[in-house]
Amino acid sequence: MDLSQVGKGAGITFSGTMIGKGLLIVYTLLLARVLSTTELGIYFLGMTIVRTLAIIATLGLGAGLVRHVAIYQGKGDFSKIKGTVLFAAKITLLNSIALVLLVWLTGDIIATRFFGKPELSVILKALAISIPFEVLMRIFLASTRGLKLMQYAAYTEHIGWIGSRFTFAVVMVVVIDMGLQGVVFAYVASSVFAAVLAFGFANRHIPLLDRTIRGSHESGKLLRFSVPMVFTAMLHDLMTHIDIFMLGLFASASALGIYSVSVRMVNLAKIVFMAFQPIFQPFVAEFYDRKEFERLSWLLKTLTHWSVILSLPVFLSLIFFPCLFLALFNKELLVGSSCLAMLAGAYMLSTISNLPSAMIFMSGRSDITLKNNLIVLILNVILNYCLIPVYGIVGAALATGFSLVFLAAIRIVEVYRLMGIHPFRRSLWKPALAGAFSIFLTAIVVQLFSFEKYFFGWAGLALFWLIYLLLVWAFRFSEEELYVKDLIKKKMLTFATKGTAVR
Secondary structure, eight states: OOHHHHHHHHHHHHHHHHHHHHHHHHHHHHHHSSSOOOHHHHHHHHHHHHHHHHHHHTTHHHHHHHHHHHHHHHHHHHHHHHHHHHHHHHHHHHHHHHHHHHHHHHHHIIOOOOOOSSTHHHHHHHHGGHHHHHHHHHHHHHHHTTTTHHHHHHHIIIIIIIIHHHHIOOOOOEESSOTTTHHHHHHHHHHHHHHHHHHHHHHOOOOOOTTOOOOOOOHHHHHHHHHHHHHHHHHHHHHHHHHHHHHHSSOOOHHHHHHHHHHHHHHHHTTHHHHHHHHHHHHHHHHHHHHHOOOOOOHHHHHHHHHHHHHHHHHHHHOOHHHHTTTTTTTGGGGGGGHHHHHHHHHHHGGGGHHHHHHHHHHTTTTHHHHHHHHHHHHHHHHHHHHHHHHTHHHHHHHHHHHHHHHHHHHHHHHHHHHHHHHHOOOGHHHHHHHHHHHHHHHHOOOTOOOGGTSHHHHHHHHHHHHHHHHHHHOOOHHHHHHHHHHHHHHHHHHHOOOOOOO
């Protein structure tokens, strides 16, 4: 039953994420075509600042909601579910409004004195309007994830939010020709749309507007778990985006734009792990609360195995064919090919710790996650400070890559020490060997037929994927691996499910 629920949630999330990431890539392609690399850099820097502020405004209540709603649902306490969600929404809305006012008051100082980019001021102030809406969207979606209803996050965050952003951008940039200002308007408008959509989905299963059901909440428990998470989330966000911030300090806006596109390409390869993590979180809360570590260990290993099988060829494609992907956007971005390859390699290793990371904070040990992120943030800052002035965007990629791999190792060791659980099983040699042999055989074939000029082209990429798929198929799957495959395949085809209403 556990694997069936995870398969349903992962299939839906994977399908939605695939659509959303596809739209995001097309959206980035549009931006790269209509904006200069300098405008790209200003936009991505402003958006990164705003997204970090949105994380601060949530006070960690998103993760807290997933955990507490899952627990309350298990106990059948629907009154506390309603009260907890409304309490979180009110608190985060007030925080986000305060942050918007702060940005409007200090935007000029941040843009001019801190980053040395005066043109950032107007963009930052405009983007800040989206903060309250993005925060509410995440709060309401967290409540549905706590109910194990993964389809709403897929519909809202991956399709509605990104899809509407792309649609608005096409109208404002292509049709009306507003340039960067049109892109900013599209981001804000899409955040408003996504917040309304998320509220509608949450209200469908939680009686948020039903006055006949009185909501109650344990604000103390929620805040004690969640408040440390805001620092954890903020530190993690800073740790993963410190390269953007420090490039904003030490590099030109043009270099920042080139680097940011590479980062977005790497995020595409993280889709599989992102699909499993949201549905995995409430199971961690339940199993840890019941001390069912054997079930949790089996679930972790199974999900990690499939995540590696599905994501490995994507990472390897970005490592060995970076120019091919960057050329789709703009030839000016080809100077970032080495950055893309380095980042893809680092993320390939670090994403294995995504599920163990969820186990740490969903088990109530948010203090450990906080310490991890603080240590790695300091390491990342030091490395970026030393490497960016010397090596530019390559230095940023090296610093971030090393920090991410170091963090992954810490997480895996900690989960093993805390619960005696690790994400690895013996069958992981199959995708690893398939990936290594695919690259090796592709290189040999290219050399034998003197196709060097095509190695970073479509012919080499197609050959690599063909060999990888054939090798994975030849290695065969266990019964449980085939079961997960069938569940995910079914849900990717139907992309629909019926959730149980909490009324």
